[in-house]
Amino acid sequence: MDYEDAIAALADPTRRVIIDRLRSGALPVGAIAQGMTISRPAVSQHLRVLSDAGLLTVTPAGNRRLYAIAPEGVAGLRAYLDSLWDDAFAAFARAAEEKAKENNDE
Amino acid sequence: MDYEDAIAALADPTRRVIIDRLRSGALPVGAIAQGMTISRPAVSQHLRVLSDAGLLTVTPAGNRRLYAIAPEGVAGLRAYLDSLWDDAFAAFARAAEEKAKENNDE
DNA sequence: ACGAATCGTAAGCAATGGCTTACGGTAAGT
DNA sequence: ACTTACCGTAAGCCATTGCTTACGATTCGT
Numbered sequence: 598m599d600y601e602d603a604i605a606a607l608a609d610p611t612r613r614v615i616i617d618r619l620r621s622g623a624l625p626v627g628a629i630a631q632g633m634t635i636s637r638p639a640v641s642q643h644l645r646v647l648s649d650a651g652l653l654t655v656t657p658a659g660n661r662r663l664y665a666i667a668p669e670g671v672a673g674l675r676a677y678l679d680s681l682w683d684d685a686f687a688a689f690a691r692a693a694e695e696k697a698k699e700n701n702d703e
Numbered sequence: 704m705d706y707e708d709a710i711a712a713l714a715d716p717t718r719r720v721i722i723d724r725l726r727s728g729a730l731p732v733g734a735i736a737q738g739m740t741i742s743r744p745a746v747s748q749h750l751r752v753l754s755d756a757g758l759l760t761v762t763p764a765g766n767r768r769l770y771a772i773a774p775e776g777v778a779g780l781r782a783y784l785d786s787l788w789d790d791a792f793a794a795f796a797r798a799a800e801e802k803a804k805e806n807n808d809e
Numbered sequence: 810a811c812g813a814a815t816c817g818t819a820a821g822c823a824a825t826g827g828c829t830t831a832c833g834g835t836a837a838g839t
Numbered sequence: 840a841c842t843t844a845c846c847g848t849a850a851g852c853c854a855t856t857g858c859t860t861a862c863g864a865t866t867c868g869t
Contacts, residue, residue, distance in 0.1 A: 601716065601719075604710065604713055604714050605714045607710055607714075608710050608711045608713075608714030609826090609827085610707065611827085613707075616787065619794075620787070620790040620791070620794065621790070621794060622794045622797065622798065623794070623798065625845080625846090626845075626846060626847090627844090627845065627846085635827090635828070635829090636828070636829060636830085637845090637846080638828085638829075638830085638831095638846085638847080638848080639827070639828055639829075641846065641847055641848085642827075642828085642847090642848090643827090644847095645847085645848095659836065659837070659845095660835080660836050660837055660844065660845055660846085661836090661844095661845060661846080662845085662846070662847090665794065665795070665798065666787075666790075666791035666794065666795070667791070668788065668791045668792045668795050671784060671787055671788045671791050672788065674784055675781070675784050675785070675788060678777060678780055678781050678784060679781070681722065681726070681772075681777055682774065682777045682778065682781060684726040684727070684772075685726070685772035685773070685774045685777050686774045688725075688726065688727060688728045688729070688771065688772065689771070689772070689774050691728065692728065692729065692771065715856095715857085717857085731815080731816090732815075732816060732817090733814090733815065733816085741857090741858070741859090742858075742859060742860085743815090743816080744816085744817080744818080744858085744859075744860085744861095745857070745858055745859075747816065747817060747818085748817090748818090748857075748858085749857090750817095751817085751818095765815095765866065765867070766814065766815050766816085766865080766866045766867055767814095767815060767816075767866090768815085768816070768817090
């Protein structure tokens with residue numbers, strides 16, 4: 598859907614670190630910020646960007662808020678890249694064939 | 704080469720427009736810049752970023768320089784996203800099962 | 810050999826983005 | 840009820856980035 602926001606969100610290295618920490622499952626903000634060099638509010642801001650991009654889901658659990666990776670958001674990006682790869686490979690193969698024919702002509 | 708540079712390069716909307724123009728095959732700089740709102744040097748700068756990220760190949764052809772999408776660069780990004788999707792989906796399924804068991808207990 | 814075309818690069822400027830500190834708001838513990 | 844813990848938001852600062860104009864280098868056409 599909005600793969601554009603998703604790719605912009607994942608372009609930031611810090612946000613990829615956050616995503617990596619959520620690979621094994623949902624975590625509250627404090628646990629995510631734990632051991633990171635930036636402040637907790639900074640992490641919150643990054644989480645906001647990732648959620649807005651559709652890459653994370655938020656589930657309030659009492660005192661805390663659990664963030665988890667949204668598979669659908671990742672799927673959107675995959676669809677874009679798959680389409681891009683199909684076209685890129687087709688164009689590449691076509692160019693290679695073109696070149697082979699050229700070499701044959703001489 | 705690095706998927707990190709590749710995703711950062713594709714995060715820019717203007718650079719995605721450039722990539723889209725190369726989907727059907729290689730083009731010289733002038734043809735790419737044709738019809739775009741930004742100046743030709745600006746396009747050159749974007750092409751530089753995309754090449755450095757391993758997303759484009761450059762082949763000098765006499766007076767001009769032909770830019771084409773590098774399938775390998777796109778493949779690197781796909782690998783990262785595939786890995787991310789695998790983990791995200793596994794965590795999602797695990798969480799769903801966890802929740803189902805909870806509902807059973809009461 | 811000379812002029813035109815194609816393209817990359819440098820310098821400078823305006824805009825965007827990420828970080829920190831400070832603060833407010835809600836839920837849990839006692 | 841009061842304190843503590845957890846978290847989001849606002850304001851401000853600094854670095855990065857994307858754009859333009861100006862210039863230099865290389866190649867094609869005549």
